[in-house]
Amino acid sequence: MNLSATLTNAKLKWAIFRSDDRLTVIALAGFVGVCSGLAAVALNRALHFMGTALHGLYHHWWAFLLPAGGAILSAFFLNTLLKERAGHGVPEVVYAVSRYGGLLRFRSSYSRLVSSCLTIGSGGSAGPEAPVVMSGAALGSNIAKYFALKERQRITLVGCGAAGAIGAIFNAPIAGLVFTLEVILGEWRTHNIIPIAIAAVTGTELSRLLQGNQIPFQHQQFSIGLIDIGASFGVVALATIVSVSLGRLLKAMNGVASKSRLPQWVRPGVGGAAVGIIGIFLPLVLGEGYLSVQDMIQSSFTPGLSLVAFAVVAKMLATALTLGWGGSGGIFAPSLMIGSLSGLVYYRFIDWLLPTAALAGEGCFALLGMAGLISGMLQAPLTAIFLIVEITGSYEVILPLIIVSALTSTFCYYIEPTSFYLRDLIEKGQYMLPGTDARVLSDLTVRELVETDYLSVPNDMLLKEFIDVIKHSHRYLFPVQDRDTSKYVGMIFIDRIRPYLFDPHMHAVLMTEQVMDRAVPAVKPDDELADVLNLMERSRLSSLPVVESNRFVGMLSKSVLLDHYRKELIVQTGTG
Amino acid sequence: MLTIEEVARRLNMPVETVHRWIRQGKIPMQENRGKYAIRAEMLERWAKIHKLEIGNRLPSRNAKPTGEQSFDGILPAMQRGGLFYDIEGNDRQDVLQAAVEAIPGIDPSDRSRVLESLIEREQLASTGIGNGIALPHPRSNPGITLEMPQITTCFLARAVDFEAIDARPVSTLMVLLSNSTKQHLAMLSKLSYYLRDAAFRRCLVDKSDPTSIFNQIKAMESKG
Numbered sequence: 001m002n003l004s005a006t007l008t009n010a011k012l013k014w015a016i017f018r019s020d021d022r023l024t025v026i027a028l029a030g031f032v033g034v035c036s037g038l039a040a041v042a043l044n045r046a047l048h049f050m051g052t053a054l055h056g057l058y059h060h061w062w063a064f065l066l067p068a069g070g071a072i073l074s075a076f077f078l079n080t081l082l083k084e085r086a087g088h089g090v091p092e093v094v095y096a097v098s099r100y101g102g103l104l105r106f107r108s109s110y111s112r113l114v115s116s117c118l119t120i121g122s123g124g125s126a127g128p129e130a131p132v133v134m135s136g137a138a139l140g141s142n143i144a145k146y147f148a149l150k151e152r153q154r155i156t157l158v159g160c161g162a163a164g165a166i167g168a169i170f171n172a173p174i175a176g177l178v179f180t181l182e183v184i185l186g187e188w189r190t191h192n193i194i195p196i197a198i199a200a201v202t203g204t205e206l207s208r209l210l211q212g213n214q215i216p217f218q219h220q221q222f223s224i225g226l227i228d229i230g231a232s233f234g235v236v237a238l239a240t241i242v243s244v245s246l247g248r249l250l251k252a253m254n255g256v257a258s259k260s261r262l263p264q265w266v267r268p269g270v271g272g273a274a275v276g277i278i279g280i281f282l283p284l285v286l287g288e289g290y291l292s293v294q295d296m297i298q299s300s301f302t303p304g305l306s307l308v309a310f311a312v313v314a315k316m317l318a319t320a321l322t323l324g325w326g327g328s329g330g331i332f333a334p335s336l337m338i339g340s341l342s343g344l345v346y347y348r349f350i351d352w353l354l355p356t357a358a359l360a361g362e363g364c365f366a367l368l369g370m371a372g373l374i375s376g377m378l379q380a381p382l383t384a385i386f387l388i389v390e391i392t393g394s395y396e397v398i399l400p401l402i403i404v405s406a407l408t409s410t411f412c413y414y415i416e417p418t419s420f421y422l423r424d425l426i427e428k429g430q431y432m433l434p435g436t437d438a439r440v441l442s443d444l445t446v447r448e449l450v451e452t453d454y455l456s457v458p459n460d461m462l463l464k465e466f467i468d469v470i471k472h473s474h475r476y477l478f479p480v481q482d483r484d485t486s487k488y489v490g491m492i493f494i495d496r497i498r499p500y501l502f503d504p505h506m507h508a509v510l511m512t513e514q515v516m517d518r519a520v521p522a523v524k525p526d527d528e529l530a531d532v533l534n535l536m537e538r539s540r541l542s543s544l545p546v547v548e549s550n551r552f553v554g555m556l557s558k559s560v561l562l563d564h565y566r567k568e569l570i571v572q573t574g575t576g
Numbered sequence: 577m578l579t580i581e582e583v584a585r586r587l588n589m590p591v592e593t594v595h596r597w598i599r600q601g602k603i604p605m606q607e608n609r610g611k612y613a614i615r616a617e618m619l620e621r622w623a624k625i626h627k628l629e630i631g632n633r634l635p636s637r638n639a640k641p642t643g644e645q646s647f648d649g650i651l652p653a654m655q656r657g658g659l660f661y662d663i664e665g666n667d668r669q670d671v672l673q674a675a676v677e678a679i680p681g682i683d684p685s686d687r688s689r690v691l692e693s694l695i696e697r698e699q700l701a702s703t704g705i706g707n708g709i710a711l712p713h714p715r716s717n718p719g720i721t722l723e724m725p726q727i728t729t730c731f732l733a734r735a736v737d738f739e740a741i742d743a744r745p746v747s748t749l750m751v752l753l754s755n756s757t758k759q760h761l762a763m764l765s766k767l768s769y770y771l772r773d774a775a776f777r778r779c780l781v782d783k784s785d786p787t788s789i790f791n792q793i794k795a796m797e798s799k800g
Contacts, residue, residue, distance in 0.1 A: 437627075460715070462701050500761070505705050505768035508741050511715065514757050537629065 025153050025195050032143055032157050033164035033199030036136025037206035040168035043113050043128050044211070050121025051287070064276030067286070070122020071268035071327040074115035078328055079264070082111045088126070088323065088330045089134030090421045093162065093184055098431060098439075101151040102141050102158040109138035115328035119268075123286040125275055125318035126329020129169055133330075136161030136203075137184070156192050159185050163196045164203025171207065172390035176200035179383040183421060186433060222364040224396045227357055232368055232400035235346055239372025239404065240411040242342050246316050247377065247420050250331075253324025264326075271325025275318045282311060285318040288329075289337035296340045296366040297391070305348040312341045331420060335373040343369020364397060372404045376412040379419030381405035435573040440565055441529040443572075449561055450525070450546045452554035457492070457512050458483040463500060464507035470494065479545055479552040480516045488552040490516035491545055522547040523556055532556065577613040580605070586630050587623065647725060647762035650770060651793045656681065657728035657751070659786045664733050668698060672712060675730040675749050682753070686720045693718040694751070704740025708781050709771065713752040713760065725754030725763045731783040748780045770796055 057063055078084050084105075089112050096104050112131035120126050140161030144154035159180040167176030177200045181188050257267055279286040295301040303311065319334040347365035350357060359365070367388050374384035384405040389398060418426045425431035432439035456479045457469055469478070476494040481487060490513070497515045500506045523532050523544045536544060536558060543557035580598070583605070584591040597603040598612055603622060605612040614622075623630040647653075660678040665671035676691045693714035697703065704710040728751040735745035750767070754760040770776050770793065779792050 460700055499765055503765060503768055505771060506765060508701065508705055509703050509711055509713070509764065509768075510761075511700075513715065514761060534629075 022191065022194075024147070025149070025156055026198055028143055028147060028149075028157060029160040029195035029199040030202045032136070032140040032160040033167070033202030034206050035139045035143070036132065036161045036164035036199070037168035037203035039109070039113060039135045039139070040128075040132045040165050040203065041207050041210050043117060043132055044169070044207075046113075046117045047121050047128060047288070050117065054122065064273055064280055066272075067119075067123035067276040067279070067322070068269040068272035070118045071124055071272035071322065071325070072265060073122075074118035074124075074328045075268040075326050076265060077118065078111055078115040082107050084108065084111045088112075088328070089130035090183065090330065091425055093134055093137040093158065094186075094421060095425055095430060096137075096141070097155055097158055097185060098433060102137075102144070102155040104134075104138040104141040104158070106138065106142045109135045109142065112328060116330070119272075119322065119327040119329050120288050122272070123276060123279055124272055124322040124327045124329060125285055125287070125289070125315065125334055126322050126327055127288050127331060127333030127335075128329065129166060129332035130330025131328065132165040132169060133162045133184070136163075136165035140199075152191070155185065156195050159192060159196045160199030163200040167200040167204035168207035170387060170391065171204060172387055173197070173200040173204040175383060175387035175390050176203065178386045179380065182380045182383050183378060183419070222360045222392065222394070222397055224360050224364070224400060225358070228360045228364065229400050229403065231346075231350060231357075231359060231365075232403045233407070234350070235343060235365065235368045235372055235400075235404050236407040236411065238342050238346050239339065239369060239376050239408045240415070242312065242316070242338060243373055243376025243408065243412050244415050246319070246335075246338060246373075247416055247423070249316055249320040250324055250420070251423075253320040257325045268326040271321040271323075271327055274321045274325075278314050278318050278321075282314050284311060285315045288333040289315070290333065293337055293340050293366070293370075296344055297363045299362040301344065301362070301366075305345065305352060308341055308348065309345045312338060312345060315341060331377060332374075335377045336370045339370035339373030340366035341369070342373065343367065364400075367392060367397065368400055368404045371401055372408040375405040375409035377420045379409050379413065379422075381409040435569060438530070440568050440572065441533070444529055444561075444564055444568055446523060446525045446527055446529065446532065446546060446556055449529075449564055450554035450556050451560060454479055454552075454555055456481045456488075456552055459489055459511070459513035459516075461512045462508065463510040463512070463515070466492075466512055467501060467507065470501075477543060477555060478512075479555075480512050481552060485550075487550040488522070488545065488547045489513065490518040491520045492516045520545060524548060525553060529561070533558075533561075578616055578619060580612050583614060583619060586619065587628055647759050647766070649797065650727070650763070650766050651790060651797065653725050653727045653763060654729060654790070654793070656724060657726035657753075659729045659731075659789065661731045661783060662733045663730045663749070665736065666734070667736055668738055669695060671730070671732055671736055671749065672698070675712070675728065675751050678730060679726075679728045679751060679753070681722065681726065682720050686718070689718045690714065690720065690753070702739040702741070704738035704742075704746050705768075705771070706740055706742040706744065707771075707777055708735065708740075708744055708747045709750065709777065710738050710740065710746045710748070711750050711752055711764070711767070713764070716757065717755055720753070722753060722755050725752070725759045727752055727763070727767065729780070729789075731780075748783075 054066060057066065084107065093104070096102055112134050116126065116128055116131035120128055137158045138161070140157035141154060144157040149157065162184045163176040163180040166179045167173040177197050180196050181192065185192060260267065262270065275285070284292045292301065315334065315338050323329065323331065343365040344362060346369065347359060347362050350359060371384040371388050374387065375381040385401050388401050389395065422431050432442060454475060454477065455469065455473055457466060459480050459482050478492040479488060480490045480492060482489055492512060492515060496517065500510055500515055520541065521535050521539050521544060523535070523546045525546055525548050532544065536542065542559070543555045546553040546556050580594050581591060584594045594603065598605050604618060605614040620630060658680050663671055663674045663678065665674050672694050673691055676687050676694065682690065694712045697713065697715050703712050730749040730751065732747050732749065735747040738746035740746055752760065752763060754763060773796055776792050776796060779789050
């Protein structure tokens with residue numbers, strides 16, 4: 001008896017412990033990190049395989065059709081076979097985190113891996129990071145769903161997936177952690193940081209185990225002098241220009257593609273073929289470009305200044321063609337490639353201009369250019385700083401790195417106030433952080449708040465009959481509807497008709513339609529609550545009638561709204 | 577520069593709230609010798625960032641509706657509508673028709689429409705308010721244009737049954753016409769207030785001459 005009571009008690013305590021346990025989340029975080037690390041390795045291996053398999057075909061005259069075929073196949077797989085929304089992945093994850101508590105479909109954990117492998121492996125200019133992030137995030141979300149975790153913990157695990165993915169790809173756990181907090185979650189909270197850090201570490205460790213400790217970039221040492229810090233301001237200017245124009249180019253290309261009359265499935269092929277044609281003359285624009293980036297960091301990139309400058313433009317164009325026309329992949333790797341090319345252009349230009357200036361080296365400026373592009377395109381300066389620090393494995397470079405990252409992201413912010421990832425979401429008004437006024441108001445709908453227990457009265461009811469209605473009602477507002485058509489025609493406010501109520505002469509000669517207010521603004525069930533509140537303020541009414549296709553539905557009152565608003569706010573912020 | 581009071585008025589918030597916002601550093605007002613002030617442009621920018629409505633655009637609660645003249649009183653309305661004696665007719669419809677014929681100031685082609693709307697209203701519910709008096713009126717403006725609301729008083733040659741609430745036959749019709757429901761309500765409630773006066777009712781039931789009826793109204797108006 002005593003024993004079973006103790007057992008029940010222990011079970012109860014275990015349940016409470018489990019429901020509010022950080023250890024569970026931390027353990028799952030490690031697991032999610034391993035999973036997303038696996039996804040990253042799998043994609044990397046698959047790209048490698050595709051690269052070697054297709055290598056023999058590039059000398060054929062029809063090689064330029066390879067990227068086209070890959071892009072068409074990838075779009076077919078993503079849009080038709082799996083019926084996923086198009087998009088490169090990161091915005092989808094951010095949207096799921098900000099709007100749906102991190103809920104992602106399970107098929108997202110592999111859909112973009114396959115489609116981006118087809119696009120990039122066949123030569124499309126795009127990055128594998130966003131697909132891996134999406135896949136890690138989807139794995140985290142589904143693991144959280146399986147273990148019935150709470151919303152906050154699920155979001156944490158989604159972040160873990162992203163962190164593990166970035167950590168595994170770049171062999172850079174801190175960059176994974178920072179990228180997740182800066183870009184995916186958009187907030188720094190203590191209860192997030194520890195699980196995400198653990199996932200970043202496990203993801204990185206897994207990829208080190210499977211692929212060795214040197215992927216994809218090797219550690220480099222540079223000695224930074226005062227002149228390099230001065231020169232880094234030039235990198236800022238160049239990186240700002242390149243980031244903004246790359247962003248605009250992508251958007252413009254997307255606009256061109258969506259206006260074209262070609263069938264949906266042909267469009268990625270057009271972009272792919274164009275990339276293939278560029279690739280005939282400049283093969284380095286094809287694919288994600290890690291090999292070229294590696295060369296540039298190691299200062300063993302041979303082409304001269306003019307060719308590199310041309311490559312910057314060609315790579316930008318190829319990226320815009322691939323992604324704008326519907327290929328699958330991210331913007332991270334192209335940003336790295338374009339950034340390092342820009343850094344190289346800048347270094348060689350300075351070197352040509354002032355041959356005596358002893359700059360730190362090509363590799364260093366390639367890295368600074370990378371940092372500039374990442375902070376400019378993604379508005380993620382900290383990710384850029386930590387990524388480069390981890391790649392170089394040295395703190396020497398940190399001063400110019402901070403200058404480039406901070407200033408480039410600030411300047412780009414002035415020109416384009418939103419990051420490339422969030423631009424579409426913000427334009428559609430879909431990026432709203434939980435717990436903000438705009439978010440609460442947009443989540444609540446008129447239908448949730450409308451009170452329907454109002455009694456409609458016909459428009460030709462005599463005042464004395466109406467008084468009987470008032471006697472048996474607890475409301476002081478009455479909607480009036482046409483007796484024949486049942487259409488809503490106006491509202492009666494008891495406080496506004498008081499003089500007639502107490503005048504017996506009027507009881508026989510006044511009708512509801514004569515004492516009602518026709519000018520009360522009506523609300524439709526799918527109106528935005530922010531507009532409804534403005535309407536209330538302007539008309540100085542605390543309740544408004546809700547009318548749908550001329551029929552009265554109910555009343556929407558400020559007091560009910562405040563009630564629900566508060567509860568919604570508490571639920572969204574998870575605090576009292 | 578705006579003071580705290582002006583800021584509160586523009587934001588349509590209590591002064592106490594603005595004080596609290598200053599204490600909590602939420603609103604960038606500057607202190608100058610114990611007085612807080614802010615530039616109007618700064619306040620506008622601040623309000624825009626915080627999505628607050630600013631200015632005096634909110635209509636005041638007691639704003640008079642413009643564009644429509646307010647009701648000018650029973651006496652002028654009755655003078656406009658006129659008084660008519662010995663209206664013939666044996667039932668409700670007949671006397672209404674005769675009364676509509678007598679109404680001054682409306683286009684002859686509109687009369688049939690006015691009559692129709694009066695009869696329609698009577699069919700819904702009688703406008704006989706008791707004591708031999710009825711106030712026929714249309715439910716809404718039947719499509720006539722009137723400068724101002726008017727009351728046409730018709731004394732019937734013979735009292736007719738009007739299905740009034742006290743079931744007594746009606747001998748006095750006061751036909752009310754107005755442009756809008758608002759004017760109609762103002763006129764009707766004023767008239768109903770006067771009709772509570774027994775002396776005025778007696779004047780009407782006795783079919784007094786216009787001068788004494790108008791004098792009676794003037795007396796009531798001066799009383800309040």
